[in-house]
Amino acid sequence: MAEDKKGGNVNVEKEPSTFSKMESFVNKNQKILTWVLIGITAVILIIFLYNRFVSNPKNEEAAASMYMAEQYYLIDSFNLALNGDGLDLGFLDIIDQYGSTPTGKLANYYIGMIYLRQGNYEDAITHLKKYNGKDNIIATMALGSIGDAYLELDNNELAIKYYNKAIKNSDNNFTTPMYLHRCAMTYEMMDNYKEAIRLYKEIQEKYPRSIEARDIDKYIARAETALKNK
Structure with a gap:
């Protein structure tokens, strides 16, 4: 009970609890x-x-x-x-x-x-x-091979796009340096020597034991020379 301003009593009903509402809903449905x-x-x-x-x-x-x-x-x-x-x-x-x-x-x-x-x-x-x-490795190889196909079709932009997809799809000592190298060489073909050098150096620093790293100094030197003469 609650008292109103005139002194009378007013009935106040409590709101049903969330549990009660849920129980009611379950019973009805x-x-x-x-x-x-x-x-x-x-x-x-x-x-x-x-x-x-x-x-x-x-x-x-x-x-x-x-x-x-x-x-x-x-x-x-x-x-x-x-x-x-x-x-x-x-x-x-x-x-x-x-x-x-x-x-x-x-x-x-x-x-x-x-x-x-x-x-x-x-x-x-x-x-x-x-x-x-x-299979993550096969999926990576598929992406990289799409890049190879676009490269053969002289679509260098799409080749780079799919090489980058392959690089990002799996980080390992086999496919990653391989597609970094192919991507870098494609940038060289496009006279974008800065990007090529960046990727070659990434191979040198992150994947020094990879096959691609064996002659990487030669590729870096070539790209740096081309950049100076550009």
Whole structure:
């Protein structure tokens, strides 16, 4: 009870607590919440069953089917690797039949690398861009190889863009100095000697044990001389 200004008593009801409101909401909507919970559980179960009985077995089947194509790739039998030998599938068959699996995505990487070696640069770019697997090194190599393809197409700006993507995608002693070096050489081709020198020195300082670091002094000296004479 509370007293008003005239001396009378006034009933004041307390606001329901948050817990009370929640309890009331649950009671009123119990059936709906139950069905929502059942729906979420069903979705989780469907995803689990799909991965267990459809996706994973299909990927295992794809990996087994791609074995011979990988062997042909390793010995540079690129036409057989791409198209198969009449008995075993080639990479192009793999992406048709298993394109949504991790193995199918890896097949796109192989196809892109083959096209790059064959000088089919546009198709190489198309397939390398389709690789989105979880292997960080392969993903980095795919980005760097896209840069190589653009370089062959005389698109230096896009080559540098993808070399930088490869550099940022993974920091290691193999791919990072390799793509730093290619990026620096591309800058040299564009007469941007300052950027070239910066990248060469980054190799020298951060990756001194890499293959690219062995002759890095020569590249730095060449770029510095070109900058002075510019």
